[in-house]
Amino acid sequence: MIETLLLNFLFLLFPILIAVIFIENGLTNINKYLLMLLSSVTLVFCMAFPIKLELGYIVDLRYVPFIIVALFGGYKMAFPLYIILNVYRFFIGGDGIFQSLALSTAVLILVPLLSAKFKQQNSRWRIFIAICVTFLTMTYYFFTLSFKFPKLTSEFWYLVFYTLSTYLMATFILMALIEKIISNIKRREIYVQAERMRDVSHFSASIAHEIRNPLTVTRGFLQLLNESKTINADEKIYIEFSLKELGRAETIVSDFLTFSKPQCENMVFSDFAKDIKYVENIMQPYAKRNRVEILVRSTNTLKATYDENQMQQCLINLVKNGIESMQDHGGVLYVDVSEHKKKILIKIQDSGSGMTREGISQMGKPYYSTKTEGTGLGMFMVYSTIRNVKGEIKVKSTVGKGTTFLLYIPV
Numbered sequence: 001m002i003e004t005l006l007l008n009f010l011f012l013l014f015p016i017l018i019a020v021i022f023i024e025n026g027l028t029n030i031n032k033y034l035l036m037l038l039s040s041v042t043l044v045f046c047m048a049f050p051i052k053l054e055l056g057y058i059v060d061l062r063y064v065p066f067i068i069v070a071l072f073g074g075y076k077m078a079f080p081l082y083i084i085l086n087v088y089r090f091f092i093g094g095d096g097i098f099q100s101l102a103l104s105t106a107v108l109i110l111v112p113l114l115s116a117k118f119k120q121q122n123s124r125w126r127i128f129i130a131i132c133v134t135f136l137t138m139t140y141y142f143f144t145l146s147f148k149f150p151k152l153t154s155e156f157w158y159l160v161f162y163t164l165s166t167y168l169m170a171t172f173i174l175m176a177l178i179e180k181i182i183s184n185i186k187r188r189e190i191y192v193q194a195e196r197m198r199d200v201s202h203f204s205a206s207i208a209h210e211i212r213n214p215l216t217v218t219r220g221f222l223q224l225l226n227e228s229k230t231i232n233a234d235e236k237i238y239i240e241f242s243l244k245e246l247g248r249a250e251t252i253v254s255d256f257l258t259f260s261k262p263q264c265e266n267m268v269f270s271d272f273a274k275d276i277k278y279v280e281n282i283m284q285p286y287a288k289r290n291r292v293e294i295l296v297r298s299t300n301t302l303k304a305t306y307d308e309n310q311m312q313q314c315l316i317n318l319v320k321n322g323i324e325s326m327q328d329h330g331g332v333l334y335v336d337v338s339e340h341k342k343k344i345l346i347k348i349q350d351s352g353s354g355m356t357r358e359g360i361s362q363m364g365k366p367y368y369s370t371k372t373e374g375t376g377l378g379m380f381m382v383y384s385t386i387r388n389v390k391g392e393i394k395v396k397s398t399v400g401k402g403t404t405f406l407l408y409i410p411v
Helices: 004-020 031-050 063-092 096-120 123-148 154-226 233-260 275-290 308-325 357-361 375-389
Strands: 267-270 292-298 302-308 333-341 344-350 392-398 404-408
Touching: 004 031, 004 063, 004 154, 031 292, 063 096, 063 123, 096 123, 096 344, 123 154, 267 275, 267 308, 267 404, 275 292, 275 308, 275 333, 292 308, 292 344, 302 308, 302 375, 308 333, 308 344, 308 404, 333 375, 357 392, 375 392
Parallel strands: 292 333
Antiparallel strands: 267 302, 333 344, 344 404, 392 404
């Protein structure tokens, strides 16, 4: 019995070991389907090698991977496992087929409903929720099983105790390992981002000033030449193109200079009201040119410490991106400052072109941009600024409907 129990635990650990070895660096769509396939294999193996108790009862751990996949993956990931579970159960035959079908159907219908809220929780709450769902699932199972017993003997309660304790222990161990993997991925990403930030900062400090000076001189002479009455229309067009590209080059240099500035030059302790008003006033002309209306609402009373200049530039970048995403058809850009669980929440929402999941996952990386002429440094600066105040950024986006940035800043 102990050998079979350990073998079942090995089956349950199989997808996690594969994730650690091969796909810990990122969970792409291909990796998700691979994990679903591995979970299906685990589920089948658990049913093929059940735990045989001394009392004559047979127990397997099929519902552990089924519940965990349903919580993390929702209906899309849980449904294939539901089909495989029941097809293989019918293949095995014996008593309890319809009871297994009823229980797995209840899990399929109810558990994925928790998926969206489940993924928003922290690690401890996710582990707790998974254990609670497992407990309720097995409680329902034994409630239905009890009707087959004319009398609830000590053997029945032994079966309940053994199965419940095994399921809860297996769920706890698997969830703890999964959360550790998720934590390692996040820490690695933070470390990689910090290394990128340091590299960009060093690069910025070394060349930005040297590049900006000749650009300024060149721009000045081109502006004087553009005002001359001795040049023809074609030459004037060439000069205007040159000025436009110089302006773009100066924008790139300004982005570089942002990273070379220390984080403690203009530290303030504020509720963001002044900064939001400043950003609104600065961006109103640009918004009007693109037929975009900026609506600002602030109900926040909490205060935080941050670098005023960098935070204002961070908000300007986000508002500017929102405006540019709506420049084809216009619209309304919402900026809302509120409180959320003792944190300041800044919400910036547009109704523009939106982003794909892949685009969201790339946000904040240097030199990645969804714009054809973008450098990616603007969003890199946004993420770096929020990270410097120990904050968090969440992005919700739907292609064709718009994007919402949620900035959580601790007080």
